[in-house]
Amino acid sequence: MIYLDNNATTRLDPRVLEAMMPFLTEEYANAASTHPFGLRAHEAVKLARQQVSQLLGCEPQELIFTSGATEAINLAIKGVAENYASRGKHIITVQTEHTAVLDVCRYLETRGYEVTYLPVQPDGLLDITTLQQSLRPDTILVSVMLVNNETGVIQPIQEIAALTHAAGALFMTDATQAVGKMPIDVETMGIDLLTCSGHKFYGPKGIGALYVRQRKPRRVKLEALLHGGGHERGWRSGTLNVPGIVGLGHAAELCRQSMKEEASRIGALRDELEAGLLAIPGTRVNGNREHRHYNTTNILFEGCDSDAMIMGLEGIAVSNGSACTAASMDPSHVLLAMGLDETAAFSCLRFSLGRFNSLIDVEHIINSTSILAEKLRNYILN
Numbered sequence: 001m002i003y004l005d006n007n008a009t010t011r012l013d014p015r016v017l018e019a020m021m022p023f024l025t026e027e028y029a030n031a032a033s034t035h036p037f038g039l040r041a042h043e044a045v046k047l048a049r050q051q052v053s054q055l056l057g058c059e060p061q062e063l064i065f066t067s068g069a070t071e072a073i074n075l076a077i078k079g080v081a082e083n084y085a086s087r088g089k090h091i092i093t094v095q096t097e098h099t100a101v102l103d104v105c106r107y108l109e110t111r112g113y114e115v116t117y118l119p120v121q122p123d124g125l126l127d128i129t130t131l132q133q134s135l136r137p138d139t140i141l142v143s144v145m146l147v148n149n150e151t152g153v154i155q156p157i158q159e160i161a162a163l164t165h166a167a168g169a170l171f172m173t174d175a176t177q178a179v180g181k182m183p184i185d186v187e188t189m190g191i192d193l194l195t196c197s198g199h200k201f202y203g204p205k206g207i208g209a210l211y212v213r214q215r216k217p218r219r220v221k222l223e224a225l226l227h228g229g230g231h232e233r234g235w236r237s238g239t240l241n242v243p244g245i246v247g248l249g250h251a252a253e254l255c256r257q258s259m260k261e262e263a264s265r266i267g268a269l270r271d272e273l274e275a276g277l278l279a280i281p282g283t284r285v286n287g288n289r290e291h292r293h294y295n296t297t298n299i300l301f302e303g304c305d306s307d308a309m310i311m312g313l314e315g316i317a318v319s320n321g322s323a324c325t326a327a328s329m330d331p332s333h334v335l336l337a338m339g340l341d342e343t344a345a346f347s348c349l350r351f352s353l354g355r356f357n358s359l360i361d362v363e364h365i366i367n368s369t370s371i372l373a374e375k376l377r378n379y380i381l382n
């Protein structure tokens with residue numbers, strides 16, 4: 001299997017598994033217990049908190065461990081909405097956000113909040129003036145993702161955060177596709193809340209984190225979603241997932257050490273892949289190619305059905321980014337927001353590379369995809 005679906009999830013790095021193993025076997029104590037056994041688990045959690053905070057440029061105590069990005073997003077948006085409701089009930093986000101953000105916003109609309117879903121330009125970038133015009137005195141939160149999971153488009157969050165703060169609102173970013181892969185500094189970027197997930201950067205599934213600003217210039221307050229034993233400073237009760245947290249921390253540390261090298265190596269592979277795929281007639285890239293994450297390319301193959309391509313690319317894992325539910329296959333809301341029609345949106349594939357890909361994978365995929373695209377088009381013509 002050649003795996004080019006790293007934006008969906010990444011392989012657990014064997015070094016991360018090794019770090020987790022003691023905590024899945026003999027070091028099973030509860031991190032809240034005060035006996036020496038528990039203290040060792042507590043120390044391991046403390047180290048992991050430091051490792052993740054170093055990756056984000058925050059203080060360790062500004063992090064809340066969650067079950068992943070979806071939970072972190074729910075806690076951030078609902079937690080802010082409830083806490084700041086007396087100041088206002090208006091939230092701004094973008095049409096191309098992950099469904100975790102969009103669905104929380106839709107839920108809040110049923111609870112009396114008003115949400116503005118900003119459009120994007122055909123290249124996937126937010127138009128800053130539309131944001132400026134949408135900010136209101138009762139806006140409490142602006143949530144804009146850093147890297148889009150389908151196209152890799154990078155939003156100018158530093159600029160967005162500055163405008164948000166000038167209007168007196170909080171700025172949140174879903175950085176699930178960016179953490180561990182590009183430098184992030186919550187201070188210089190002006191981030192108040194940030195979400196991430198371990199399985200997107202070679203850590204385990206079922207663990208993630210929420211950063212909540214506690215330092216100047218503003219201390220963010222949150223209402224908890226989960227009540228109970230008061231873990232994570234009362235923000236997220238429930239016995240800590242020590243092996244998961246250790247894995248998250250170790251994965252963060254490995255990413256921090258190899259970030260520069262991986263960016264240039266994986267970026268070169270993506271460029272090679274993209275050039276090869278664009279040599280196939282009737283193809284083009286979706287999304288701004290300059291402001292784009294180095295591991296992703298989303299390509300339109302005119303006249304080819306993406307599901308047929310996924311099935312036809314035997315031994316290769318890629319994605320079409322469409323939301324698949326039991327009842328329906330919807331076209332990608334991200335591509336529709338960028339102005340593609342339904343037929344075009346159903347003709348796109350996302351290739352997302354990662355740490356374990358090689359040039360051989362890339363060459364194989366270019367070759368298989370060009371043969372398949374020609375076959376599918378001939379099939380339609382005949």
Ligand SMILES: Cc1ncc(COP(=O)(O)O)c(C=O)c1O
Binds near residue numbers: 068098145
């Ligand atoms: C941008 C983005 N946000 C949020 C999520 C949800 O992450 P998790 O699976 O950890 O809940 C994903 C994962 O698909 C994502 O790509």
